[in-house]
Each structure stands twice: as C-alpha cells, then as structure tokens.
Amino acid sequence: MENISEMKDQVVTMPRIGDKAPDFEAVTTKGKLNFQNLLKINGW
Amino acid sequence: MFSHPADFTPVCTTEMSGFAQRKSEFVALNTELLGLSIDSIHAHLGWVQNVRENTGVYFDFPIIADLDMKVSKLYGMLQPNESETAAVRAVFFIDPEKKIRLVMYYPLNVGRNMDEILRALEALQTSDKYKVAMPLDWKKGDKVIVSPPKTLDELNERLSDDSLEKVDWYLAKKSI
Numbered sequence: 316m317e318n319i320s321e322m323k324d325q326v327v328t329m330p331r332i333g334d335k336a337p338d339f340e341a342v343t344t345k346g347k348l349n350f351q352n353l354l355k356i357n358g359w
Numbered sequence: 360m361f362s363h364p365a366d367f368t369p370v371c372t373t374e375m376s377g378f379a380q381r382k383s384e385f386v387a388l389n390t391e392l393l394g395l396s397i398d399s400i401h402a403h404l405g406w407v408q409n410v411r412e413n414t415g416v417y418f419d420f421p422i423i424a425d426l427d428m429k430v431s432k433l434y435g436m437l438q439p440n441e442s443e444t445a446a447v448r449a450v451f452f453i454d455p456e457k458k459i460r461l462v463m464y465y466p467l468n469v470g471r472n473m474d475e476i477l478r479a480l481e482a483l484q485t486s487d488k489y490k491v492a493m494p495l496d497w498k499k500g501d502k503v504i505v506s507p508p509k510t511l512d513e514l515n516e517r518l519s520d521d522s523l524e525k526v527d528w529y530l531a532k533k534s535i
Binding site for chain 2: 328329330331332333334335336337339341342343344345346348351353
C-alpha cells in the first residue's frame with residue numbers, strides 16, 4: 316500500500332509533443348528491440 | 360507506438376485486432392507498429408496464438424513485454440489514478456527524426472478509433488510534406504489550410520490571390 320501511495324504522489328513525467336522520443340531496449344514478440352533501430356531512415 | 364492494458368482482455372483484443380487488420384495501411388504510410396503492455400512475453404505469445412486460433416487475426420508486429428514497466432514509465436503510460444498495474448491506452452506518433460508529433464491517451468474502458476489514428480497519421484505526414492495545416496475533420500483529398508500572412512506585404516498578397524478559397528484573409532484553403 317505504501318508503494319502505491321508513493322506512486323500516486325510522485326510527479327509523473329511523460330513525453331510531450333515536440334519532445335525527442337526516449338530511447339529504450341525491450342523484449343518483444345519479434346525478439347529484442349532497440350528503439351533507435353526501429354525508426355525508418357527514409358522518412359515518412 | 361501504442362500501449363494496451365492487458366493481454367487476454369476484451370477491449371484490448373478488439374484494438375490489437377484493429378491494428379493487425381489495418382497494418383497494410385500503416386505500411387503504406389511508411390509507419391512501423393509497436394505494441395506494449397505490462398505482461399510477460401509468454402502471455403503475449405499465448406494471447407497472439409489464442410486470437411489467431413479464434414478469429415484468424417494475427418498480430419504481426421512487435422509487442423513489448425514491459426513487465427518491469429520500464430518503457431511504460433518512460434512514456435507516461437502508467438497513470439496510477441486510472442490503474443496501478445496496467446498501462447492506459449496510449450498512442451505515440453513518432454516521426455523519423457525521433458520526435459513525438461502527436462499523443463493520444465484513452466482510459467481503460469474506452470477503445471480507440473482506428474480511422475482517427477490513420478487519419479491523424481496521414482494529416483501529419485501531409486502537413487509536413489506541403490507545409491500546410493489541416494482543418495477540422497480533414498481527410499485525404501480535402502482542401503488544406505495555408506499559413507496566415509505574417510506581414511502586411513503578405514496580407515496584401517493574400518488579398519489579391521484568387522487561387523485560394525478564402526473565408527477571410529486569415530483563413531484560406533487550397534487543393535493539393
């Protein structure tokens with residue numbers, strides 16, 4: 316309960332429009348993913 | 360990138376099926392799909408297979424197993440007053456420059472709208488390409504808004520430009 320209370324009280328940061336997307340590595344259903352490598356190089 | 364609250368839950372199943380069924384439209388817009396929930400990789404695999412068996416729909420895109428909530432926290436997908444254990448329904452539109460361009464947040468009890476997600480994506484891309492803005496309910500083929508004048512010279516030029524559909528000098532549209 317203490318952890319939940321602390322979580323509710325903490326300041327939540329979230330990326331906003333215009334911000335650089337935070338980088339991360341993660342396990343996915345298609346294997347390990349490096350976020351930077353996912354983004355298309357050729358533009359959209 | 361989009362999050363869903365949990366595998367093997369009803370609204371999430373309809374949403375993920377929606378992304379899967381319309382994946383070709385995202386591919387046509389040169390856009391990658393990336394899902395996420397706070398579940399294990401085994402739960403993801405079991406759910407993907409379960410949905411495929413029951414409906415024939417295959418979630419053919421990566422889904423992050425964010426058990427440690429690392430990515431959820433990084434992207435503000437955990438909103439404790441909505442749920443302490445599940446991510447809300449977030450959608451982040453991230454452009455090739457790695458910049459966040461549009462954010463949607465939906466609560467646990469309301470599914471997203473795939474038409475709107477695709478419309479917003481195409482609107483962003485069209486806006487970038489032609490340096491224009493998109494009016495209410497814009498969809499492909501509709502006229503777009505040209506930037507309002509910023510100087511008197513530009514204002515005079517705008518007033519004499521008969522090629523535009525002008526509601527007034529500050530609200531003008533053109534076809535692309």
